[in-house]
Amino acid sequence: MVVVRPPVQRMSSLFARTLREDPSDATIASHRLMVRGAYIRPLGAGIFSYLPLGWRTLRRIEQIVREEMDAIGCQELLMPVVHPSTLWERTGRFGSLGPELVRFKDRADRNMVLALTHEEIALDLAARLVGSYRQLPASVYHFQTKFRDEPRPRGGLLRTREFTMKDAYTFDPSPESLDATYRHFVRAYVRAFRRCGIEPLVVESDASAMGGSDADEFHAMTSAGEDTIVVCTSCDYGANQEVATTRPPDPDNAEPLPMEKVETPGHETITAVAGFLGLPAHRTLKAVFYWTGDQIAFVAIRGDLEVNEAKLRGTLGAPDLRLAADQELTAAGLVPGYASPVGIDQVTVVVDRSVECTSNLVAGANMPGFHLLNVNFPRDFAADHVADIAAVAAGDPCPKCGAALELRTGIEIGNTFKFGAYYSDKLDASFLSEGGSPQPIVMGSYGIGITRLAAAIVELHHDDHGIIWPASVAPYDVHLVQLGKAEVQEAAERLADDLEAAGLTVLVDDRDESAGVKFNDADLLGIPIRCTVSRRTVRADAVEIKLRHQDERGQVAAADAVARIRAEHDALVAALSPDAPLPDA
RNA sequence: CGGGGCGUGGCGCAGUCUGGCAGCGCGCAUCGUUUGGGACGAUGAGGUCGCGAGUUCAAAUCUCGCCGCCCCGACCA
Known part of the structure; x- marks a missing residue:
């Protein structure tokens, strides 16, 4: 087998430019730092290019999500972005969706849409490919660009018009079967978010839209979020404020007086x-x-x-x-x-x-x-x-246990939705049951906003100097700061090669810049492990190692450097354990 | 869509009120000196002042129209 390994990436040739000052239009940390750190660049309102650093990070996030989807037997495919409107007309969404659905005509004057989700297409495929209950349950997912003409994009990648979403669709023979499938997805989602460095809060969400029976949202809890979440201070109750309830007020039983x-x-x-x-x-x-x-x-x-x-x-x-x-x-x-x-x-x-x-x-x-x-x-x-049409306020009694509720803000990074037969009825998507009668496919839909997830990770993992990537999603594993030329450069290149041979990805800062500039850029980019090679370390036959999330730096003997760095990296990834007990969802 | 703010070199900004040579800091290029937390000196390149009309001897600056971006709200993953 031919293995092509790319050369070690040098900062001097990285397609990037870090900014010393905050872009004037960025207010939240993730937006500021991702633009300053050359992860993203805006093209228009809510439309971004992902520069090499940003794209590498997104691909690593994708890969984690992919592994968790594959692990529950969900199969990856790819569905188109541009759709003829036909299926959307059959479900009624071509008419019912507002201007967030971009509609246009092709050269033959046919109505076309830019997909903002893929229920229609996925279910249509299922209807065509699944004939019998023997083929169910089945599930598919893809990573695809979505376009929603949002009324107000904001916060960098927090809310964009064009974004990447992992969306999955499940097809079950019965509501009971869907319940089991749904539990697998919730579990996979929690695992994926944890591996990305986020402990998600799973809360009830609005299931009323589109005939759903059950829906949950997964939130990254940070003040930068747009959603208000109601959580119980005592038990595990949590819900989006849109659907949150409290205990009904006690009747006062007073004698009605004359009006x-x-x-x-x-x-x-x-x-x-x-x-x-x-x-x-x-x-x-x-x-x-x-x-x-x-x-x-x-x-x-x-x-x-x-x-x-x-x-x-x-x-x-x-x-x-x-x-x-x-x-x-x-x-x-x-x-x-x-x-x-x-x-x-x-x-x-x-x-x-x-x-x-x-x-x-x-x-x-x-x-x-x-x-x-x-x-x-x-x-x-x-x-x-x-x-019950009252908004829950902080301090109201929890509907489950009566303790005080509190209001928090979060970024919705994922959602899961039971549709049941809502779309299947409209699209005539059925299968033959064991008894030989046609039954509507019981559908579920599950989304993770990949680009938004990247923003949420930065919101939760940064300091005044820059991003602090969880080791699982950083664009590179090691940021190698080379301070000098000649024998320093040789030592740095040797170390970079050895690290890559040990399975780590390395970004070498070989630029002719002052140490201060390089260290500040390293802090800004947020790669979890920083190594420094300088005249000083070369003379000592050592390598300096510093973890981005810690202040201390230490030296190790050059001969031990690779093993030590590898061990540090493995420990960082291992700390992102997905296996803690699941919150009751 | 309502309210507010902003568009001046790659980035951050001053200049606009009161019309009169298009400026500052950073970055960029070349040379030299530097080299462990955003170095120093010298020289230099780079701007249809968002776009279009208008007023004026003269417009970044005044008037009208349009476009774009950000923030708050409405709305939404």
């Missing part, structure tokens, strides 16, 4: 009304109005709570929810500031469960300057929906 109209001139907000009447906010009823696209939804919630729009969306089945404008309220006969659910028809009324268990609330009278005392549901007004 009474009071004058409250100029008091239009909860705080103002409560203050004026000398009542706490939780004795009031807040009215919030949303426009669903074809009608107004009147949301009644206890005055001290906020509406969770994701929950409301689910309750109403209205994906395009927004707050209603005052003119829309007036047109519907409502009085902004004094709106009341009492005596209202023509609008959909959604009542939060907090209102159901609280008596004698203060609500608007639907007349300017007046409120009603002692409003009671359902005595005084009707609801189209009674549901």
Whole structure:
């Protein structure tokens, strides 16, 4: 077998340029450091080139994910980025997705799309290739460029329009079989993230979109994240704030009193009304109005709570929810500031469960300057929906154990989703069961944002000087700083060759730069092990070794250097153990 | 899509209010001196001041229009 080993990479010829100063448009650490360290360069909003260093890192991340996918029997393939719209029309997404789906026409005037995910294509393949239950379960994955025309790209690789995603699709004969498959994926995901240096937080996520029954998200917990996660301070409960719940408020069981109209001139907000009447906010009823696209939804919630729009969306089945404008309220006969659910028809009324268990609330009278005392549901007004639509706040009781919940921020680096037969029904994707009858394929979908994962790793692994890559994903294993020419250069080249022969990848800084520049660049690039070869070390017949994440540096005898560095490297990788007990997902 | 900010050499910025030679630091090139935490000296290259109209004797600077990028929000992996 022919093995072609590339020559040792020298900094002098690396296709890169590190920057001394932060790029002016970068605010978060990963964005700043990846641009400064010549890992990425922007081309447009949310569109990046991956320079050689960045691409090497992405490929190492990919390889870890690939190994974990292969380990659970998922098979790699590659599906196209540009699709005819046909399948997307059959599932309805060609029409239902917004402008994030890039649509265009080919020369023959056919509708085409840039894939932002691959459910349609994967399931279509499964439908064509799988005929019998004997071929199930089956699963496939690929690493592919996705394009989503995001309304607002941000934070370097944190949220881009073009990105690389590992997406996997599973096909099972039954929901029970999918449950087992799903557990394998969750386990593989946790392993993959741990090997990349991230302890993920697995939380419940919104499964309502696209008919899913169950969904989890995997988060890298850092303040740079965009998602708010609700976690229990005592038990293992965790959920995206979009779907997080708390214990229902205790019913107050107070005797309903007769309704009474009071004058409250100029008091239009909860705080103002409560203050004026000398009542706490939780004795009031807040009215919030949303426009669903074809009608107004009147949301009644206890005055001290906020509406969770994701929950409301689910309750109403209205994906395009927004707050209603005052003119829309007036047109519907409502009085902004004094709106009341009492005596209202023509609008959909959604009542939060907090209102159901609280008596004698203060609500608007639907007349300017007046409120009603002692409003009671359902005595005084009707609801189209009674549901939990309140946003969970810090300190609320955990729905599982009752301890206080807390809010944290995270970067969503992966998600898993049970679709069931949602797409299979639309695409007619079925198999013949043991009994000989056609059954819809039971589908699951699983994503890991590879480029975002790289950003998350940097967010969690950096200091003031630069990146500190986990050894598993660093672009090179060893950063060899060569301080000098002649015999120093010879020693450095010999060491580099020996390290590579020992299976390590080496970046040699052979540039004619001052030691300070080289050390600072080494810190910036973040390769886990730094070796220095200089006149000083050559004279001592030694090599200096420093780990990026530690301050101390030490010398070892030149003869022992390779073995020592190899051992340090192996220890660093071994520390990224994927085998700790899994969090209960 | 709403709000805010910014577009001047490769990078970071000043100059714009008050129109009058396009500047500074870093980087880059050549030579010399340096060489363990962002060296020093000398010389030098490099800019349609985002684009297009307009006002003016004269526009980076004033006016109008457009484009791009970043941040906050809305939204989303």
